[in-house]
Amino acid sequence: MKFLGSKALFLLTTLVLSSFLFSTATASAADVKKPAFDLKARTVKLNNGVDMPIIGLGTFTLPDREAEFATYTALKAGFRLIDTARAYRNEAAVGRGLKRAIDEGIVKREDVFITTKLWPGDYANAERALDESLKSMGLDYLDLILLHQPDRRNGGDVVAYKAMEKAVKDGKVRAIGLSNIYTPKDFDRVAKAVSIPPAILQNETHPFYQSKEMKPYIEENYGTTLMCWYPLGGRGNTQKLFENETIKKIAKAHDVSSAQVILRWHIQSGQIAIPGASNEDYIKEDYDLWDFELSDAEMAEMKALDKDEPFFRFRF
Numbered sequence: 568m569k570f571l572g573s574k575a576l577f578l579l580t581t582l583v584l585s586s587f588l589f590s591t592a593t594a595s596a597a598d599v600k601k602p603a604f605d606l607k608a609r610t611v612k613l614n615n616g617v618d619m620p621i622i623g624l625g626t627f628t629l630p631d632r633e634a635e636f637a638t639y640t641a642l643k644a645g646f647r648l649i650d651t652a653r654a655y656r657n658e659a660a661v662g663r664g665l666k667r668a669i670d671e672g673i674v675k676r677e678d679v680f681i682t683t684k685l686w687p688g689d690y691a692n693a694e695r696a697l698d699e700s701l702k703s704m705g706l707d708y709l710d711l712i713l714l715h716q717p718d719r720r721n722g723g724d725v726v727a728y729k730a731m732e733k734a735v736k737d738g739k740v741r742a743i744g745l746s747n748i749y750t751p752k753d754f755d756r757v758a759k760a761v762s763i764p765p766a767i768l769q770n771e772t773h774p775f776y777q778s779k780e781m782k783p784y785i786e787e788n789y790g791t792t793l794m795c796w797y798p799l800g801g802r803g804n805t806q807k808l809f810e811n812e813t814i815k816k817i818a819k820a821h822d823v824s825s826a827q828v829i830l831r832w833h834i835q836s837g838q839i840a841i842p843g844a845s846n847e848d849y850i851k852e853d854y855d856l857w858d859f860e861l862s863d864a865e866m867a868e869m870k871a872l873d874k875d876e877p878f879f880r881f882r883f
């Protein structure tokens with residue numbers, strides 16, 4: 568009797584405890600709001616309440632003159648998001664392109680969403696690096712800053728992330744996030760060590776490499792939005808996507824280009840795309856995505872193109 572009583576008590580305690588733990592986990596998962604894409608407004612509401620444009624111009628590999636021209640041309644064409652990084656060494660040129668668009672009355676500063684990234688060499692002095700970026704772009708705040716890649720060995724990424732959190736409190740940046748994190752475990756390692764959940768994860772993502780694990784993981788657990796680099800496959804790879812028979816067929820059906828089909832697929836999938844382009848015609852085309860829509864069947868055909876294969880192999 569005594570034995571049965573203590574066993575029953577043990578079972579009851581286990582049941583109460585596990586139901587408490589279960590309900591806590593469920594409640595916190597339920598509290599996480601998945602990113603809300605609004606294709607009419609052309610924005611997504613991030614997990615911190617900030618609205619961010621869903622199509623932007625990428626500036627990787629663009630030398631100064633091209634980065635300045637592309638930034639100005641993109642803003643003139645309607646883009647409201649520009650992506651750069653300290654490692655691209657073109658932040659000042661992006662700042663000049665933005666200033667020209669502001670001076671000509673094309674945009675106001677507050678209409679534009681400027682993103683940059685800290686490089687691992689900056690992580691130990693992240694606050695100083697962020698201030699340098701602001702100065703070289705001629706800005707008094709950034710809209711988004713990301714850690715360009717992880718620094719697992721030294722935990723330097725967590726240190727730098729905390730400096731970015733301070734920058735949010737100091738009003739120097741509106742949103743912060745991560746880049747090049749490809750496993751839930753690695754994402755948790757940083758996200759669980761900090762206070763502000765990453766608003767963005769910027770990873771290589773395109774029809775042949777669709778982030779099928781990371782996208783739902785970050786959305787469901789942190790409300791983090793996926794931002795796609797190499798959205799068109801990256802320089803030297805684009806034709807592999809553009810010449811794909813499925814993409815060509817869908818492009819023909821809508822009388823648009825393969826690039827436009829891919830970019831429309833990104834935003835209809837609920838992920839931000841930042842195509843890199845230096846050519847005026849490409850820039851205009853990449854923002855001309857609003858007068859056609861991929862059907863459910865076409866979205867399913869695009870989904871079936873996934874090979875889970877990146878074009879770029881990291882060695883960190």
Ligand SMILES: NC(=O)c1ccc[n+]([C@@H]2O[C@H](COP(=O)([O-])OP(=O)(O)OC[C@H]3O[C@@H](n4cnc5c(N)ncnc54)[C@H](OP(=O)(O)O)[C@@H]3O)[C@@H](O)[C@H]2O)c1
Pocket residue numbers: 624625626627628650651715746747769770795796797798799800801802803805824826827841842843844845846848849850852853
């Ligand atoms: N976080 C990271 O580690 C990371 C890594 C890479 C990139 N990024 C960011 O992601 C952005 C996008 O990546 P990406 O620029 O490397 O690759 P991408 O956007 O996938 O591809 C760029 C290539 O597409 C071409 N292109 C653009 N629009 C086109 C159109 N409508 N028709 C035909 N071709 C078109 C460009 O032509 P042109 O050569 O004529 O301009 C360029 O060759 C970068 O610019 C950068 O901001 C981040």
